[in-house]
Amino acid sequence: MSQHRYVLRYFDIQGLCETLRLLLTASGVDWTEEHPEWPKEKTNQPMGHLPVLVVSNADGKPELVLSETLVIERYIAREYGLLPADNLAAARQEQLRDQLHDVGSTHIEYMHSTGERSAELVTKFEQDATCLVSVHVAALRHNGNNGHYFGDTLSYVDLAAYAFFKFFSNAGPRSLKSKIGLLDYTRIPEVSKLMAAVEASSSLEPYFTAEKVNGPRLATRFK
Amino acid sequence: MASYIFRYFNVAGFGETTRLLLTAAKVDWSEENPEWPLEKPNQPFGRLPVLIEHSADGSPDLVITESGTIERYVARTYGFLPADPLNAALQEQLRDRLNDVVLAFFAHKSVSEGERQSMHDKFEELLDKVVAVHSELLRKNGNNGHLFGTELSFADINTYAFLRMFLINPMPSLEHSPQLVKAKLTPEIAKLAVTVEADPLLEAFVSKKGGLAEYVLHK
Numbered sequence: 001m002s003q004h005r006y007v008l009r010y011f012d013i014q015g016l017c018e019t020l021r022l023l024l025t026a027s028g029v030d031w032t033e034e035h036p037e038w039p040k041e042k043t044n045q046p047m048g049h050l051p052v053l054v055v056s057n058a059d060g061k062p063e064l065v066l067s068e069t070l071v072i073e074r075y076i077a078r079e080y081g082l083l084p085a086d087n088l089a090a091a092r093q094e095q096l097r098d099q100l101h102d103v104g105s106t107h108i109e110y111m112h113s114t115g116e117r118s119a120e121l122v123t124k125f126e127q128d129a130t131c132l133v134s135v136h137v138a139a140l141r142h143n144g145n146n147g148h149y150f151g152d153t154l155s156y157v158d159l160a161a162y163a164f165f166k167f168f169s170n171a172g173p174r175s176l177k178s179k180i181g182l183l184d185y186t187r188i189p190e191v192s193k194l195m196a197a198v199e200a201s202s203s204l205e206p207y208f209t210a211e212k213v214n215g216p217r218l219a220t221r222f223k
Numbered sequence: 224m225a226s227y228i229f230r231y232f233n234v235a236g237f238g239e240t241t242r243l244l245l246t247a248a249k250v251d252w253s254e255e256n257p258e259w260p261l262e263k264p265n266q267p268f269g270r271l272p273v274l275i276e277h278s279a280d281g282s283p284d285l286v287i288t289e290s291g292t293i294e295r296y297v298a299r300t301y302g303f304l305p306a307d308p309l310n311a312a313l314q315e316q317l318r319d320r321l322n323d324v325v326l327a328f329f330a331h332k333s334v335s336e337g338e339r340q341s342m343h344d345k346f347e348e349l350l351d352k353v354v355a356v357h358s359e360l361l362r363k364n365g366n367n368g369h370l371f372g373t374e375l376s377f378a379d380i381n382t383y384a385f386l387r388m389f390l391i392n393p394m395p396s397l398e399h400s401p402q403l404v405k406a407k408l409t410p411e412i413a414k415l416a417v418t419v420e421a422d423p424l425l426e427a428f429v430s431k432k433g434g435l436a437e438y439v440l441h442k
Contacts (some may be wrong), residue, residue: 047320048352055309064309068319070291071312078308085306091287091296098289099268109330117333131269 003058006031006076010051011038016069017051018163019097022198023073025207026154027080070101077156093150093157096139100164103128111174122176129182133191136161140190147197154201162198165191224279226251231272232259234394237290238272239384240318241297247375247424248301291318298377314371314378317357321385324349328400347403354407357382361411368418375422383419386412390438405438413439 006024010017012035024031036050045052047067053075056062066072074094077083084090106128110121139149149157168175168183185191199208227245231238233256245252263269267288274293276285287293295315298304304311327349331342360370370378389397389404408416416439420429 047316047356048349064313066309066312066316068316071315071319074315075308075312078311087296087299088285090299091292094295095268095287095289095292098292102270102289113333114335127269135268 004029004063005056005058005060007054007056008033008051009036009045009054011035014167018167019160020051020053020069020073020076022159022163022204022207023076023080023082023156026082026159026201026203027076028203029076029080070097073097073156073160082154082159083156089150093155096136096149096157097160099132099135100160103132104164104167107168107171107176107180110176122179125176126179126182129179133182133188137188137190140194145190145193147193149194154198154203158194158198161191162195165195224250226277226279228253228255228275228277229272230255230257230266230275232256235384235388235391237322239387240294240381241272241274241290243380243384243425243428244294244297244301244303244377246428247303247380247422248297249424250301294318294377294381298380303375303377303380310371314376314381317353317360317370317378318381320349320353320356321381324353325385325388328397332396332398346400350404350407354409354412357415358409358411361415366411366414368414370415375419375424379415379419382412383416386416386439387435390435391433408439 006029008017008020008024008031010033021033036044038050042048045067046065049067051067051069051072053066053072054062055064055066066075074083078085078090083093103125106121106125110118110125113121136149140147143149143151146152147158149155149161165183165185168180169185171180185195198204227250229238229241229245229252231241231254242254257265257271259271266273267286270288272288272290272293274287274296276287278285287296295304299306299311304314324346327342327346331339331346334342357370361368364371367373370376370382386404386408389401393401417436419425420434420436
């Protein structure tokens, strides 16, 4: 394991980053968060957007800046053992996480859409969310319905699913109200069990109990 | 040795990187283009692409889905992505940002008339950004036609697939964007395209599907 220190640079919102905040906490690494002035700092980011992860050595000297949310997630997950080194085992987690991301993205697109495209996205969301629930319930059952997707310890996809289902349990005013009930985890026993297991995880205690987690950001609304 | 079936639509789309990787890996592979949406319920996540891996020893087939996961699985298994998580991430982030450019183009088409110009400007701004990022990486790597190191990599293949999508037989829905992409190509990116295409590992693909050298070299 490397002796890196990390700064997550993002906005002071849940947005796309709760899975990453959970990963950084669960991994036990030294990390903080910063919220740059925006759009002033846009041109200073390697790919022109956020989030980025500044990777520094043990003395805090920046070595490089990683971009792209899912890439950053997988880097931390792999580096700190939350995603297996074995290619196939990792792919099994990654595809489930990618599916969560797809449905999340469809919902985001819906929130910004109008007219005919909106109607198309309602149908797409309904189909894809229904499929997602069926696939994820099957995966949790296949693993013995023990509150984890794989094995009996916390892993990457557990965290991604937690962030996903929490998001949809308190999605905001522009959300697809008629359909997000499909993702109500209180009605899905296997997912409820997962949510409880994540919340009970000792490596996530700082995330759930601290008022401020590693920097200026108040702990998330996921409480 | 394992063999593969790649199940997708008969388009470049989000499948070309995987086709190129399977070719470069020199594995035995074939493609299925299922009837759609008839075959939708038969896919593990109700979507394409899907990759099926037949093992040589008769153990059950492995089925993997989600285009990014499929690409990374093939790339890692056959050595086109480094095992080291940080160096792999440096390649993977380029792929995701290129995807954003493609999605931004299609997004601008699905908005109302009034928003279309500003969405198109966003697409073009993003395109300029990825061209600049790629060109700088290529220069830093000695302008040898590779984004990292001296051999064909995941990042090289993905960038090449992106260029193919816009420059060779582009879908009608891409409209004027092929000319736009071509006009923005830097010498470094043109060199990557030519270098990747000339790699012996991709010979089977290029000879069957044609190359883009003529598109990048003649402006």
